[in-house]
Amino acid sequence: MAAVDVSVLLAACLLVLGPLAVVLQRQPWLSAVVYAVAALLCAGFALVGLVALAGPASGSALVLPIGLPWIGAHLRLDLLSSFFLVVLGLGGSITSLYAIGYGRHEHAPLRVLAFYPPFLGAMALVLLADDAYTFLLSWEVMSLLSWALVLTHHREEDTRTAGYVYLVMAGFGTMALLLAFGLLAGADGGYGFDAMRGAVRSPLIVAVVLGLMLLGAGSKAGLAPLHVWLPLAHPAAPSHVSALMSGVMTKVALYGFIRVVFDLLGPLEWWAAPVVIFLGAATAVLGILLAMMETDIKRALAYSTIENIGVIFAALGLALAFRANGLTAAAALAFSAALFHIFNHMAFKSLLFMGAGAVLNATGLRDLDRLGGLIHRMPVTAFLMLVGVLAISALPPLNGFASEWLLFQAVLMSPGIPQSGLQLMIPAAGGGLALAAALAAAAFVRIYGVGFLGRARSDAAGSAVEVDRFSLTAMGILAAICVLAGIFPGVVLDAMAPVVQAVIGGRLPVQANESLFTIVPIAEARSSYNGFLVFIFVAFCASAASWAVHRFASRQLRRAPAWDCGFPDASTMTQYSAGGMAQPLRRVLGSTLLAARERVEMPEPGDRRPARLVVRVADLVWQVIYLPISGLVGAVATRMDRLQFLTIRLYLSLVFGLLILLLIGLMLWQ
Known part of the structure; x- marks a missing residue:
């Protein structure tokens, strides 16, 4: 059986598993069994993808007698879809393992079980689609199922708002993709991807398709200014669904962008790169600034997802610029950095959302200013969250540093580009990405320090207990991936090399040939990095410092009061708050970029109410964009409401006029 046949069979099983859960809804073992089966099926995706990456480059294809008449549903598993199938398989299987424990806390588990497995299956079909109809149908099913998962706790007003905004943005993105594939198919209606690859298009059509893909795939991935649904949907959804949407679904959106822009459109001219680079860098800075200001831990993680999506888009833009100028080695470096960061973000962001879910289950809280001291109550979760925080902060020797280091090596290759505009723009974008990396470290120091260190800021945090073993095992696997991919990045780069070769036409040198697990992206004279030696150095220094302290320090026990920041009161209110840690950056950058405003509410003399510092931060x-559009739509809808009171004669006149306009449009199109 071919790899694509196995993949389709696994996806079909996931699609059936949801309705089966509805049939068996009263069984007490249902939740654990559904998640366990989903984990096994997703592990099958990962295995099929790995085998396909190691096999022949041609891939395998399948045509099913469904879909458009006389065309059918074309499915194909090539190297690019195989890589993303591995990302989906690993993310889906580990998240499903986590959900076995997390799902016990759901008050209405069937609201998740009915849609969770089909959601995984729909994402797999997007990756396997080889024609426009199958791709768009699978994409829309994926969007609707994820919307249903966001609305799991639909009785809460914030959840309903999140679901509405997500549905509107998903519909807008699908419409953009529909138009993009319509232009790719052309007047001949070549809906198959093979026909689209061979078509010849004018520069105008290429530019319009690129813009539509930025709108369609970018809205699903979280590219600014289309990111507004993420900080609403991720906190509203259950934590394992948030991990899946942030860690996997956004990668499926990136796959759609790569498939069209790097594959179906063919080699693009250099002018296509600046807009992608600029949007990526701007998205990275905006996302991490908003994460720095947020006190809701899940909302802050959602904003961080926006930042990482911006990093990936910037890397893809660099790959477009280098490939357009025939700099194959530099293009392969930038594209490898993008793929590596896609894999890494799946690992550490899924880990962080799972950690946030563990905190939510243990305390019932998401507000950082009501947490604190969890390192004593939940030591294993605190340690695993620390691994995720270090990874997403791009600190060596973890995986986040390895992929971002590759990206900055690609930025340093920009002097080889002949266009002076790009020579100026790419270093500027690199500076923005460096700023985003620094702000990411500050943001996650704040999240971990306020949430896990210090003293408990509420009774719920003070009485928290460690979560179940299924959740800890899943988080432990992801933490191990973060560590191993950072220490041995050459193994991951060599595994991705066939994908880079197929898409870019070149690849990085074989990293397995380097000694001591060193990675050399271009040439050793330019740069190299050894995560293994960095790990040994960090472990040795930490062990030596610990030994020195225990060997030479006094063994006498001494007790002293903790530093109280100048306040003798032992209240937990004297600790640094999330807002207090964000204040310097809020005053330096937030007043301009986020319209941050501070106001002191000072009560009148004799009023016993305390003075308050009120802070307002806005996206x-x-x-600027969405509120005016919403107001305009409301005003137009109010005016159009009069149409329901027209006479039949006026209705027929309107239909006739619209028909005439449609015929004129068709005549001009021909």
Whole structure:
């Protein structure tokens, strides 16, 4: 049986598993069994993808007698889809393992079980689709199922708002993709991907398709200014669904962008790169600034997802620029950095959302200013979260540093580009990405320090207990991936090399030939990095420092009061708060980029109410773009409401006028 046949069979099993859960809804073992089966099926995806990456480059294809008449549903598993199938398989299987324990806390588990397995199957079909109809149908099913999962706790007003915004953005993105594939198919209606690859298009059509893909795939991935649904949907959804949406679904959106822009459109001219680079860098800075200001731990992680999506888009833009100028080695470096960061983000962001879910289950809280001291109550979760925080902060020797280091090596290759505009723009974008990396470290020091260190800021945090073993095992696997992919990045780069070769036409040198697990992206004279030696150095220094302290320090026990920041009161209110840690950056950058405003509410003399510092931070994209559009739509809808009171004669006149306009449009199109 071919690899694509196995993949389709696994996807079909996932699609059937949801309705089966509805039939068996009263069984007490249902939740654990559904998640366990989903984990096994997703592990099958990962295995099929790995085998396909190691096999022949041609891939395998399948045509099913469903879909459009006389065309059918074309499915194909090539090297690019195989890589993303591995990402889906690993992320889906580990998240499903986590859900076995997390799902016990759901008050209405069937609201998740009915849609969770089909959601995984729909994402797999997006990766396997080889024609426009199958791709769009699978994409829309994926969107609707994820929307249903976001609405799991639909009785809460914030959840309903999140579901509405997500549905609108998903519909807008699907419409953009529909138009993009319509232009790719052309007047001949070549809906198969093979026909699209061979078509000849004008520069105008290429530019429009690129813009539509940025709108369609970018809205699902979280590219600014289309990111507004993420910080609403991720906190509303159950934590294992948030991990899946952030760690996997956004990668499926990136796959759609790569499939069209790097494959179906063919080699693009250099002018296509600047807009992708600029949007990526701007998205990275905006996302991490918003994460720095947020006190809801899940919302902060959602904003961090926006930042990482921006990093990946910037890397893809660099790959477009290098490939357009025939710099194959540099293009392979940038594209490898993008794929590596896609894999890494799946690992550490899924880990962090699972950790946030563990905290939510243990305390019932998401507000950082009501947590604290969890390192004493939940030591295993605290350690695993620390691994995720270090990884997403791009600190060596973990995997986040390895992929971002590759990206900056690609930025340093920009002097070889002949266009002066790109020579100026790419270093500027690199500076923005460096700023985003620094802000990411600050943001996650704040999240971990306020949430896990210090003293408990509420009774719920003070009485928290460690979560179940299924959740800890899943988080432990992801933490191990973060460590191993950072120490041995050459293994991952060599595994991705066939994908880079198939898409870019070149690849990085074989990293297995380097000694001591060193990675050399271009040439050793330019740069090299050895995560294994960095790990040995960090472990040795930490062990030596610990030994020195225990060997030479006094063994006498001494007790002293903790530093109270100048306040003798032992209240937990004297600790640094999340807002207090964000204040310097809020005042330096937030006042301009986030419209941050501070106001002191001082009560009148004799009023016993305490003085308050009120801080307001807004997403300017929401205020400047979406609120005016929402108001305009409301005003137009109010005016159009009069149409329901027209006479039959006026209705027929409107239909006739629209028909005439449609015929004129068709005549001009021909």
